[in-house]
Amino acid sequence: MSRPPAGKDRGRRPPPPRHPPKEETPFRRPAADVVVLYGAHAVREALIAGRRKLLALYATENAAERIAPLAAAAGLTPKIVEARALSQRLGEESVHQGLMLEACPLPEADIADIEPKSGLVLVLDQVTDPHNVGAILRTAAAFAVDALIVTERHSPDFTGVLAKAASGALEHVTIVSVVNLARALEQLAERDFLIVGLDSEGPQPLEASPLRKPLALVLGAEGKGLRRLTRERCDILARLDMPGPIKSLNVSNACAAALMALRLRLG
Incomplete structure (x- = not known):
């Protein structure tokens, strides 16, 4: 009986295809000096008031359109994310309305x-x-x-x-x-x-x-x-x-x- 040529597959199953690596989460890692605000009113007022340093704004496509003028005035460009991603980040019970803002805490007062x-x-x-x-x-x-x-x-x-x-x-x-x-x-x-x-x-x-x-x-x-x-x-x-x-x-x-x-x- 003839043997298969050297170096050829001898009947073994081919290795499973490699999946592309998962993309890293678009959000910053939680830190003590980062405050998370979500929901239309909370995010809107933070953008308008200008009392704190703003780090990043995440929004669904529809929410980004609504908040775009205020975001631009505050020097931010919304990062587009899925509503599901916001729910996973904030908790399924959160009513985020498609908006999440990462910012620094308000200045301390005495x-x-x-x-x-x-x-x-x-x-x-x-x-x-x-x-x-x-x-x-x-x-x-x-x-x-x-x-x-x-x-x-x-x-x-x-x-x-x-x-x-x-x-x-x-x-x-x-x-x-x-x-x-x-x-x-x-x-x-x-x-x-x-x-x-x-x-x-x-x-x-x-x-x-x-x-x-x-x-x-x-x-x-x-x-x-x-x-x-x-x-x-x-x-x-x-x-x-x-x-x-x-x-x-x-x-x-x-x-x-x-x-x-x-x-x-x-x-």
Whole structure:
């Protein structure tokens, strides 16, 4: 029997075809100094406000057309990606509306940087839910609040879900992060701020309290409320009187109701 010629295939299966290497993800690698914003309002306001350094804008074809003028004004060219790629990057539950922006964090601010234009400041005592803080930021921007003060610990990151919930307000409200909230309240008092703690067990209704500007409204976490040291630094503890059968509100809703009461009372 003749043998196959040397060097020829002796009946072995040919090796499977080699697949081309997968393209690297178009997005930057997550880093501590990179903030991710997504959704039409959050991205739009970041492009307009110009308060932070912008790194890269990713958009679907349709979204890129809508955002093109603002992107060009901000010096960015959208990188076209599939909606599926954004969902994979941000999470399937994210409502990104075809837009994602990578940017640097906002400049850090201190209590001394607060300019009392409206004479109202919000202080959050360990409110940790990003949806609530985002909604509070949106309300703060609507009422032209001068600043939002939060604690470095037990506060959510000001990016992603929070920025989406804030609907662009993140770019318009000065945010001050402090290590010691009790000390921060003392600093506000030294600047002649009236410190008002919102407490469901407060001895008097907010609208009946002796109020004046500048005023710092302090809100506690749901369930826990204001901590002892925080309460001790307040000049007034006041409550929101609810006429209906439910006597308490979600902290973001309570914030909106309180700001409206203060606006009606103080102008």
